Amino acid sequence: MLLTVGAAACGSSNGSGSSGGNTTGVTDTTIKIGVAVSDLDGLRAAGIALAPALTTQNLSKRVTSYFDAWNAAGGINGRKVEGIVLTWDPVKPATGQKVCDDATINNELFAFINANGLGAKYIECIVAAGVPSFFGDVAPQSAHDTGWLTSTKAPVETNAAAGIKAAIDSGRISKSAVVGILSGNGPEHIAATATAKAALEANGNKVTVAQVNTLQGDPGIQNTESAAAVNTFKAANVTDVVVALQFTASGGFWDNVVGNKWNFSILDVASSMCSAYGGKSLKASAVGSVCFTSDGDSTTSDGKLRPETDFEKQCRATYDALVVNDFVGAKSYAGVPSGETRTLPDGMKVSSDYPPNECMFADVIKKGLEKAGKNLTRESFMKAVRGLGDLPYALGSDGKGSQTPGKSYLALYVHADKLTAAPTGTAKNANGTYNNCPVDIQCWVPVDSKWYSIS
Known part of the structure; x- marks a missing residue:
């Protein structure tokens, strides 16, 4: 009903x-x-x-x-x-x-x-x-x-702490790194930034924070402010940037980072940060960035399509039955953005991945x-x-x-994902993927097979 x-x-x-x-x-x-x-x-x-x-x-x-x-x-x-x-x-x-x-x-x-x-x-x-x-x-x-x-x-503080710990433990952020944090001023941004800053400083890193006013609601102003963060980080001589700001507000930043040899790490602490949709929506200059997230991927670190679990197969079957009349017979397929139908370079017609x-x-x-x-x-x-x-x-x-009692979120693990380019028309490789993406769309690909316990 x-x-x-x-x-x-x-x-x-x-x-x-x-x-x-x-x-x-x-x-x-x-x-x-x-x-x-x-x-x-x-x-x-x-x-x-x-x-x-x-x-x-x-x-x-x-x-x-x-x-x-x-x-x-x-x-x-x-x-x-x-x-x-x-x-x-x-x-x-x-x-x-x-x-x-x-x-x-x-x-x-x-x-x-x-x-x-x-x-x-x-x-x-x-x-x-x-x-x-x-x-x-x-x-x-x-x-x-x-x-x-x-x-x-997990809560943003837990997610931020787990992401920074994974970045440090994996060698992504070294003790000598000078780190800039790009963030917003929503409650999730403020909480995540405080946690990340404290963890980085405990690691011996010097930290500079650039904050965008995400509460005022104008994406144009938000992107102008995120663009200004580039000069803030240049002045601080940063070597690494931790992005804790959703793609709808960070576009100005990514438009202006070209030419700076910074290492980018993305924390999953705001809406759709490291989801397939978020990855597809980031600017091309973000390619190579690494996100630490509970979100998974449809491919493996060696570029093969990941076999789905029984539960995932059930989720997909339920969704396909629901939308059978919405996509002119094209079934859902891993990595296809929400609501879309797509013809892959090999001629296969596919539609929106299951939610x-x-x-x-x-x-x-x-x-x-x-x-x-x-x-x-x-x-x-x-x-x-x-x-x-x-x-x-x-x-x-x-x-x-x-x-379990006292645990208010479902996830147990986070891992590292790398934003990977797969422009429309990218040819399918021998593994059946498109530059390791499930379809010819910019995507997240696991850095390796390791998952880090959130606890």
Whole structure:
């Protein structure tokens, strides 16, 4: 079942049940879960070119289709799940506040899902109101400390520390390196930068930070500010640059770094930093940069297509069945950007890769609801989720995730990825890949087969 939220609806209550737990969004027959997606239809109406199959409805059904399948099978513990779609304008980040208002005030929701893209500031707003939330990007520790957040990746502080440690342990950043950090001023940026700076200084590195105002929401201004960071780093005589800023704001920086012989390391501490989409979207001057991330890849370090796990095969099959009419018969294929169809140089027609976060969250939420039983409250649900133990992880973390008491994220591992060029038309090599990328699109390729434990 699917509902879409536009203007503000009715107010909410605290939903306290007779057992003392919070039953907001739960009745004897239904469970209401919010699903937040970018308003891509609004972008298209504003004249921004997008792939035809990349629509607001298609984004939301990547989650709500799981609810439909559960409901068709009789629901969960006698209840049907209703998906309430919430939207924000991705070119106006401040509209994320409307998502928080819709999730916490204007609707009575039991839980909330955003597979990716919403600013960490608004995730903090939602979990601060006590709404169990599932987020496919990174958020600061303060959001995790509420006890209501479950993310795919570790908190930004943990991710930053793990990334810097991996960069140092692998020899990527030496003790003699003079390091610049390019960052933003969102809560995720500030937390990650403080952690990275402290770790680098403990390693003996001199550090200079250049901060972009990412909260003001104008990509043009953000890119002008990130371009200015180049001169800041030149003045500091840096040898290495750690990028902790999403690609939508770092373009100006990458446009102006050509000719500087700096080593680039990217930390997975903001939206889509090291995802396939993020890699494809970075400027060509970023090629050769190394990202430390829980995100996985569709190829191996020796340039072969990586065999999928059973869980990943299941995620792909579910997605292909969902979008069978959206891509004129072309099945999903590793590395194809969201919403696109593509004809590879060998003539093979392929379409948008499956979305891993939605598949993982559906798995966790269903198992959590089942385990929580019929006397469902927000508290019993979160206790059930935290007690799930070992879990599969799609397209990342070496295929392994977990939920245990006190652990509010799914990933267990990070690794090093190198941004690799594969311009359109790149010929397929003997391994069946395109300069080690799964398709002829700029991509991340594992540096080696090593995964580093986040802990």
